[in-house]
Amino acid sequence: MSWLWTVADMIAITAGRPVGNLPTGITGISIDSRTVKPGEAFFAIKGDRVDGHDYTSFAVANGAGLLVVAEAKLPALGRLTVPMIVVEDVLAALGKLAIAARQRTSARIIAVTGSVGKTTTKEMLRQALALSGRVHAAVASFNNHWGVPLTLARMPADTEFGVFEIGMNHSGEIRPLVKMVRPHVAIITTIAPAHLGNFNNIEEIAAAKAEIFEGVEQGGSVILNRDNAQFEQLEEAAQEQGIEHILTFGQHAKADFRLADFESTTTGSTIWAILNGETSELHLNIPGRHIADNAMAVLGAVAITGANLDRAFEALGSLEAVKGRGQRHHLQINGGSFLLIDESYNANPASMRASIAVLAETPTQGHGRRVAVLGDMLEMGEFSAQLHEELAGPLLAAGIEHVWLAGEAMAALRDALPDSVTVIWFPTTAELTDFALQWVQPGDALMVKSSLGLGFGKIVAALLDKY
Numbered sequence: 001m002s003w004l005w006t007v008a009d010m011i012a013i014t015a016g017r018p019v020g021n022l023p024t025g026i027t028g029i030s031i032d033s034r035t036v037k038p039g040e041a042f043f044a045i046k047g048d049r050v051d052g053h054d055y056t057s058f059a060v061a062n063g064a065g066l067l068v069v070a071e072a073k074l075p076a077l078g079r080l081t082v083p084m085i086v087v088e089d090v091l092a093a094l095g096k097l098a099i100a101a102r103q104r105t106s107a108r109i110i111a112v113t114g115s116v117g118k119t120t121t122k123e124m125l126r127q128a129l130a131l132s133g134r135v136h137a138a139v140a141s142f143n144n145h146w147g148v149p150l151t152l153a154r155m156p157a158d159t160e161f162g163v164f165e166i167g168m169n170h171s172g173e174i175r176p177l178v179k180m181v182r183p184h185v186a187i188i189t190t191i192a193p194a195h196l197g198n199f200n201n202i203e204e205i206a207a208a209k210a211e212i213f214e215g216v217e218q219g220g221s222v223i224l225n226r227d228n229a230q231f232e233q234l235e236e237a238a239q240e241q242g243i244e245h246i247l248t249f250g251q252h253a254k255a256d257f258r259l260a261d262f263e264s265t266t267t268g269s270t271i272w273a274i275l276n277g278e279t280s281e282l283h284l285n286i287p288g289r290h291i292a293d294n295a296m297a298v299l300g301a302v303a304i305t306g307a308n309l310d311r312a313f314e315a316l317g318s319l320e321a322v323k324g325r326g327q328r329h330h331l332q333i334n335g336g337s338f339l340l341i342d343e344s345y346n347a348n349p350a351s352m353r354a355s356i357a358v359l360a361e362t363p364t365q366g367h368g369r370r371v372a373v374l375g376d377m378l379e380m381g382e383f384s385a386q387l388h389e390e391l392a393g394p395l396l397a398a399g400i401e402h403v404w405l406a407g408e409a410m411a412a413l414r415d416a417l418p419d420s421v422t423v424i425w426f427p428t429t430a431e432l433t434d435f436a437l438q439w440v441q442p443g444d445a446l447m448v449k450s451s452l453g454l455g456f457g458k459i460v461a462a463l464l465d466k467y
């Protein structure tokens with residue numbers, strides 16, 4: 001049996017107090033009582049909404065072999081017969097395990113941050129590296145003060161490539177996380193308005209992302225987007241941190257990993273990438289120029305870590321889109337079919353533009369329409385109305401003639417669109433769902449996108465359910 005951690009190591013690392021008849025080791029770590037598996041340890045983390053200590057009995061019922069709980073919460077847990085490690089602070093204990101996981105590995109570590117494209121890039125890296133060695137990568141968007149330590153603590157000792165997503169809503173959040181991760185390669189996908197409500201301007205966002213340089217290993221590399229307006233600011237910040245290798249990707253003639261050309265195809269795109277002076281033509285299985293941009297960062301990281309580039313080319317040719325981020329469904333309707341592009345996971349001005357561009361290049365059938373089904377972009381603060389209004393430009397440029405909207409903030413876009421566009425607006429997602437179910441037609445291509453808080457996943461689910 002190969003353990004993720006032996007319990008003896010866990011006790012030593014967390015300085016915890018063992019209680020009960022402890023197992024020799026654990027096969028995994030969970031913080032979710034609903035999905036914990038037999039043999040795994042359940043860490044009772046206190047989140048924004050719930051405290052894991054309130055769910056320990058569910059975790060036990062689901063087979064958790066070990067609980068890691070806080071001393072102060074012990075009296076409230078009642079009589080538990082399951083073995084425990086009792087610590088002062090459970091999140092801190094997870095952090096200690098994370099640091100130990102990083103210390104024991106000889107894996108090449110890659111960290112990804114940026115305003116958009118972190119998860120997409122992380123998943124592309126996972127697939128691009130998988131043919132070169134054992135990859136450990138974050139689940140979903142596990143990129144915050146618990147997601148990053150959890151991902152690290154879950155990293156098996158024999159991992160060869162570790163891929164981490166690091167996110168932030170406020171300045172100061174990336175610093176402690178990257179110091180745990182200590183990447184050999186740090187990627188900043190792009191800087192764009194996201195969580196702008198928490199910042200005064202985009203330079204402040206770039207400065208917060210630049211915190212990632214502070215954790216890069218001695219002799220390590222950073223990969224920056226050469227086409228980004230904040231490139232020079234980031235380059236300077238990296239130099240200030242004494243980073244030795246500052247590399248770039250993008251369409252810019254001076255980019256180290258250069259996207260020389262791009263062409264949409266029916267299933268994705270063909271790109272021409274110049275890496276180390278050599279041009280390669282490769283296919284990407286997911287449409288969109290933004291995917292091609294991410295691919296250049298991915299190929300740069302593959303090249304730097306010494307993984308196999310040809311294998312990475314192969315993997316990028318058979319990429320699978322992630323749920324809620326560009327997944328495509330061909331659904332049957334009245335003897336024909338329509339295309340549903342599910343972008344319901346999240347939205348900000350940059351990703352809205354990327355998805356609108358993809359919709360514009362998506363073929364329709366017969367009299368089918370290209371329909372942008374859009375919901376509010378949240379956390380835009382005082383810039384909200386302006387940023388929603390400004391989507392009119394890309395929609396018009398893309399020739400989108402049907403725009404279905406929901407949410408208070410989207411009223412600004414409704415008012416900004418000219419009469420040449422058929423605009424439907426509802427205050428709520430539920431009303432828009434009913435409308436979409438009724439009015440989608442054979443041949444249509446619908447692109448559904450919104451901030452997660454609007455619940456646009458329900459529109460997708462309802463369409464999948466009915467058609």
Ligand code: ATP
Pocket residue numbers: 114115116117118119120121141143167189190290291293294325326343345346347350351352354355
């Ligand atoms: P989060 O902060 O929510 O974790 P993220 O940075 O992980 O977001 P993704 O989930 O990868 O971002 O992508 C979010 C959206 O942005 C998706 O709609 C995706 O298609 C789009 N996107 C991905 N990469 C880029 C890019 N380089 N530029 C613009 N949009 C992108």
Ligand code: MG
Pocket residue numbers: 118119120140141143165
């Ligand atoms: Mg993410």
